[in-house]
Amino acid sequence: MAGTSKPARTSGTNxxxxxxxxxxxxxxxxxxxxxxPDLVKSSSRLLGTLLKKSKIDILFxxxxxxxxxxxxxxxxxxxxxxxxxxxxKKLSAYTLKKTPMGICSASxxxxxxxxxxxxxxxxxxTKHSDSDEVLLRLFMSLFEGAxxxxxxxxxxxxxxxxxxxxxxxxxxxxxxxIEISKLDQxxxxxxxxxxxxxxxxxASKGIVRISEGERVVEExxxxxxFATQRGHGERQTISTSFTFANRTFAFELFEKESRHxxxxxxxxxxxxxxxxxxxxxxxxxxxxxxxxxxxxQRFEQDMTVAASIQKKIIPVKLPDIDGYDVAGINIPSRSVxxxxxxxxxxxxxxxxxxxxxxxxxxxxxxxxxxxxxxxxSAYLEGTLPLSQLAQRLNKVIWRASTDDKFITAFIGILKPxxxxxxMLNAGHNPTYLLRGNGTxxxxxxxxxxxxxxxxxxxxxSERITIGKGERLFLYTDGITEAVNEREEFYDNEKPxxxxxxxxxxxxxxxxxIELISDIKKFTASAPQSxxxxxxxxxxxx
Amino acid sequence: xxxPFALTSDLRNNCLVIATSGYVNNVGGEAIAKExxxxxxxxxxxxxxxxxxxxxxxxxxxxxxxxxxxxxEESGGKLVFTDLDPxxxxxxxxxGLFKFAGKELxxxxxxxxxxxxx
Numbered sequence: 208m209a210g211t212s213k214p215a216r217t218s219g220t221n222x223x224x225x226x227x228x229x230x231x232x233x234x235x236x237x238x239x240x241x242x243x244p245d246l247v248k249s250s251s252r253l254l255g256t257l258l259k260k261s262k263i264d265i266l267f268x269x270x271x272x273x274x275x276x277x278x279x280x281x282x283x284x285x286x287x288x289x290x291x292x293x294x295x296k297k298l299s300a301y302t303l304k305k306t307p308m309g310i311c312s313a314s315x316x317x318x319x320x321x322x323x324x325x326x327x328x329x330x331x332x333t334k335h336s337d338s339d340e341v342l343l344r345l346f347m348s349l350f351e352g353a354x355x356x357x358x359x360x361x362x363x364x365x366x367x368x369x370x371x372x373x374x375x376x377x378x379x380x381x382x383x384x385i386e387i388s389k390l391d392q393x394x395x396x397x398x399x400x401x402x403x404x405x406x407x408x409x410a411s412k413g414i415v416r417i418s419e420g421e422r423v424v425e426e427x428x429x430x431x432x433f434a435t436q437r438g439h440g441e442r443q444t445i446s447t448s449f450t451f452a453n454r455t456f457a458f459e460l461f462e463k464e465s466r467h468x469x470x471x472x473x474x475x476x477x478x479x480x481x482x483x484x485x486x487x488x489x490x491x492x493x494x495x496x497x498x499x500x501x502x503x504q505r506f507e508q509d510m511t512v513a514a515s516i517q518k519k520i521i522p523v524k525l526p527d528i529d530g531y532d533v534a535g536i537n538i539p540s541r542s543v544x545x546x547x548x549x550x551x552x553x554x555x556x557x558x559x560x561x562x563x564x565x566x567x568x569x570x571x572x573x574x575x576x577x578x579x580x581x582x583x584s585a586y587l588e589g590t591l592p593l594s595q596l597a598q599r600l601n602k603v604i605w606r607a608s609t610d611d612k613f614i615t616a617f618i619g620i621l622k623p624x625x626x627x628x629x630m631l632n633a634g635h636n637p638t639y640l641l642r643g644n645g646t647x648x649x650x651x652x653x654x655x656x657x658x659x660x661x662x663x664x665x666x667x668s669e670r671i672t673i674g675k676g677e678r679l680f681l682y683t684d685g686i687t688e689a690v691n692e693r694e695e696f697y698d699n700e701k702p703x704x705x706x707x708x709x710x711x712x713x714x715x716x717x718x719x720i721e722l723i724s725d726i727k728k729f730t731a732s733a734p735q736s737x738x739x740x741x742x743x744x745x746x747x748x
Numbered sequence: 749x750x751x752p753f754a755l756t757s758d759l760r761n762n763c764l765v766i767a768t769s770g771y772v773n774n775v776g777g778e779a780i781a782k783e784x785x786x787x788x789x790x791x792x793x794x795x796x797x798x799x800x801x802x803x804x805x806x807x808x809x810x811x812x813x814x815x816x817x818x819x820x821e822e823s824g825g826k827l828v829f830t831d832l833d834p835x836x837x838x839x840x841x842x843x844g845l846f847k848f849a850g851k852e853l854x855x856x857x858x859x860x861x862x863x864x865x866x
Contacts, residue, residue, distance in 0.1 A: 372807045
């Protein structure tokens with residue numbers, strides 16, 4: 208307080224000096240406060256210890272705000288003093304002014320916030336001294352410094368937090384990619400991606416919607432179901448989508464959070480959402496390809512089983528027929544084929560010679576071959592005439608096959624002792640018989656292929672006698688239509704009938720070997736286009 | 749589908765135990781901070797936060813948790829997180845929360861570790 212005598216001045220100077228020391232020391236501690244209220248509270252307490260009898264208010268106006276906050280209320284009528292102090296003027300820098308109630312000091316801080324300190328003397332009669340003013344000026348200066356330090360610390364913390372958050376986003380993007388790519392996980396990928404996207408972008412909520420055309424087939428909300436509405440402000444939502452297997456996966460995030468309410472999404476948020484959606488897309492494609500690969504593997508396994516079953520249908524060794532030399536071959540173009548041949552001993556001592564070709568290849572053809580084999584074996588156990596047997600086969604094959612599937616077949620019943628041979632050609636290639644006089648007889652189709660039409664077709668069998676030394680040759684179109692690299696047919700270039708006539712081998716199997724060798728020579732490196740099957744019967748002289 | 753954010757709290761041996769469920773975002777973080785402040789003002793300086801039912805935390809939620817940690821650090825208190833989902837644990841670690849806060853498998857372990865503190 209005010210004083211006039213010299214000793215008193217010396218004492219006052221000492222006191223001021225001591226107060227300044229205390230203020231400096233106090234601010235060293237005060238300036239480490241972690242938040243603004245703590246900084247103001249400890250500053251106010253510090254000043255209070257120096258100006259014991261004064262009442263102190265501290266007011267604060269944040270940058271870009273017009274509202275004043277009373278951060279320290281020491282009953283100094285701070286807001287009233289502030290009105291007198293400002294008098295409708297704007298603050299530009301540090302100002303100190305005496306008001307009717309006391310002293311007001313304002314300071315423009317480093318971030319354009321304003322702090323105002325209002326001092327009120329303990330009584331109306333008391334006035335603040337010059338040293339009080341000095342102290343106040345020093346206090347404001349120190350407070351500005353402490354505030355600047357606090358701002359630096361806050362900005363540094365914010366920067367560290369922001370950098371950590373970027374590291375977190377990057378790390379989480381990698382982790383999420385790994386988790387999403389785990390193909391055996393149960394939770395839908397898009398749900399995990401939605402959660403991570405919301406978390407990493409600070410979205411308050413999100414949705415992933417799967418649609419087929421206009422129809423929504425699945426929706427997943429985060430954190431819980433909410434009503435989606437149109438008309439969000441600019442950058443209040445971000446979205447991305449992709450299409451996979453005729454389904455559109457649309458991700459949408461809403462309301463980016465901050466400590467001060469909703470803020471617009473940033474470009475990096477959109478990039479993160481896009482990246483996470485891409486990971487889901489890639490993972491779905493990988494799953495699809497893996498499933499396809501597994502399906503292929505299963506199909507290959509099924510084909511292997513089918514091939515082994517078919518091998519049991521096609522004879523490994525033909526039965527010995529007394530007085531005859533019989534040989535046959537079947538070379539499927541795929542793992543399972545649509546050709547069939549057999550020589551089946553019958554109860555009365557005769558033999559059924561069969562060769563057949565299913566229209567088409569692969570598993571469907573192989574299935575029909577199995578059906579033909581089963582029905583034929585069953586019917587041959589009876590005493591059906593060949594024409595009726597063919598009729599029945601026609602019916603059952605028609606029922607067992609699709610519209611585009613049928614079987615061309617040649618069936619003959621040989622009585623070995625007499626050489627009598629009853630035969631029936633259901634749409635199959637001509638069968639050749641080399642007579643003893645060196646002529647070749649041809650027995651062409653005399654009926655529709657089996658299973659082609661659902662009618663009681665009047666199949667007609669034909670009876671001949673195979674004489675001693677005569678040869679019978681049955682084959683499928685895989686031989687006549689074997690194709691070389693110039694896409695020429697074997698039979699066109701080298702008529703099979705001529706080959707049959709010219710290769711009268713001493714053994715049936717030798718004929719088959721020479722025939723296959725000739726076909727291979729003709730086709731050379733061209734891939735085998737169709738199943739190759741042949742049956743050769745030579746009545747011994 | 750996740751449930752809306754919710755929390756429960758109780759005082760056990762002078763420790764505040766907060767258990768949350770749902771998204772720890774602005775709403776969740778603020779709710780935790782308020783519950784903490786209510787007890788901190790009364791002198792509670794040991795806190796356990798059980799995040800077993802919170803599988804997703806965003807950085808705004810984490811900023812509230814950091815403030816709680818700072819306040820406890822300044823007053824000589826301690827915060828321990830428990831029942832952390834691996835993804836959440838990694839997030840908190842990257843954001844530096846475990847420099848000043850602890851983590852335990854469950855609430856009982858956390859209470860034991862806090863009981864050894866003065």
